[in-house]
Amino acid sequence: MKALIFDKQGTENLRVGDVEKPDPKDGEVLVKVAMAGVNPIDNMVINAIPGIKPMPHIAGAEFAGIIEEVGPSGKSAKKGDRVAIFNRYFDGTCDMCAKGMEMLCRNGYITGVMSNGGFAEYIAVNERNAIKIPDATSWEMAASLPVAALTPYHAVNRADLRKGETAVILGASGNTGRFALQFAKEKGARVIAVSRKQSMAEFGADDTVSSENALEKVKEITKGRMADFVLNSLGEKFWNESFLMMGSNSRLATFGTLTGPQVSLDLSGVYSKHATIMGSTGGSMREFRELASKSPDYKLKVWKKFKLEEGQAAIKALSSSDRDGRVMLQIS
Numbered sequence: 001m002k003a004l005i006f007d008k009q010g011t012e013n014l015r016v017g018d019v020e021k022p023d024p025k026d027g028e029v030l031v032k033v034a035m036a037g038v039n040p041i042d043n044m045v046i047n048a049i050p051g052i053k054p055m056p057h058i059a060g061a062e063f064a065g066i067i068e069e070v071g072p073s074g075k076s077a078k079k080g081d082r083v084a085i086f087n088r089y090f091d092g093t094c095d096m097c098a099k100g101m102e103m104l105c106r107n108g109y110i111t112g113v114m115s116n117g118g119f120a121e122y123i124a125v126n127e128r129n130a131i132k133i134p135d136a137t138s139w140e141m142a143a144s145l146p147v148a149a150l151t152p153y154h155a156v157n158r159a160d161l162r163k164g165e166t167a168v169i170l171g172a173s174g175n176t177g178r179f180a181l182q183f184a185k186e187k188g189a190r191v192i193a194v195s196r197k198q199s200m201a202e203f204g205a206d207d208t209v210s211s212e213n214a215l216e217k218v219k220e221i222t223k224g225r226m227a228d229f230v231l232n233s234l235g236e237k238f239w240n241e242s243f244l245m246m247g248s249n250s251r252l253a254t255f256g257t258l259t260g261p262q263v264s265l266d267l268s269g270v271y272s273k274h275a276t277i278m279g280s281t282g283g284s285m286r287e288f289r290e291l292a293s294k295s296p297d298y299k300l301k302v303w304k305k306f307k308l309e310e311g312q313a314a315i316k317a318l319s320s321s322d323r324d325g326r327v328m329l330q331i332s
């Protein structure tokens, strides 16, 4: 089968190679990959994360496709099912899995980081990770559920965002940002999008403010009460203002540090505002199933689609300054 592989880290080393088609083991299914989303994590796998395996490596943490073959003890999966793949391997037996936090499985890892990923014609995954998607869900949407959608879905749930509260979403026009807006709106919140790009009203924003004067604008819109929920997955560059956007009893969630991880924190602000700062990573199987079932209702903006042969261009497109929407790999 064809796969986008690299023998040595570096975008320039990506090439399409002919590798052995995986054979689904007991409990696994073989998926013919239709579409993959390209995310910062893939860029990090290809360029930065030390110790990834196996080598040569196939990246790709987010993908969807059609079940081609069901392994020996297959339960409910059928050949021909359209599925999106929960991208964390989990054992289903540890204390975290027992609590429904499969993304924190003691023996878990992310597909495409510590195992080969979905930038290939076929991949074998655990049957329990392959979730059937509604017929009305596009391949582009299906291949956006495992990372771009699930990550903010869990963060918004974890923050217990409520109807009538105010949510500020930084990086609103990014992969996860556009979904975060929709999930915050779904909870009944008043949603303020922070984005340099056009209005995010289409994705559920009540107001779109520019990152240059976001703090001032949030103050104005909330009449000084500030936000109940702030999502900052951009990291240090926007840390101070995102902290200042937090109002009484507010929550701030982060699942990324695109502009750097180091911040300073005024602890007196944390207790006087009764603030909660929470880390969030991935999401649970239950949330992934929910997302899959609701996926026909969500909106997505695709910027560019590439073929496997254009893998280098796809990775470069991810950090293009005029990117406006998702970068995807169309595989079959």
Ligand SMILES: [Zn+2]
Pocket: 090, 091, 092, 093, 094, 095, 096, 097, 098, 102, 104, 105, 106, 107, 108
């Ligand atoms: Zn586990």
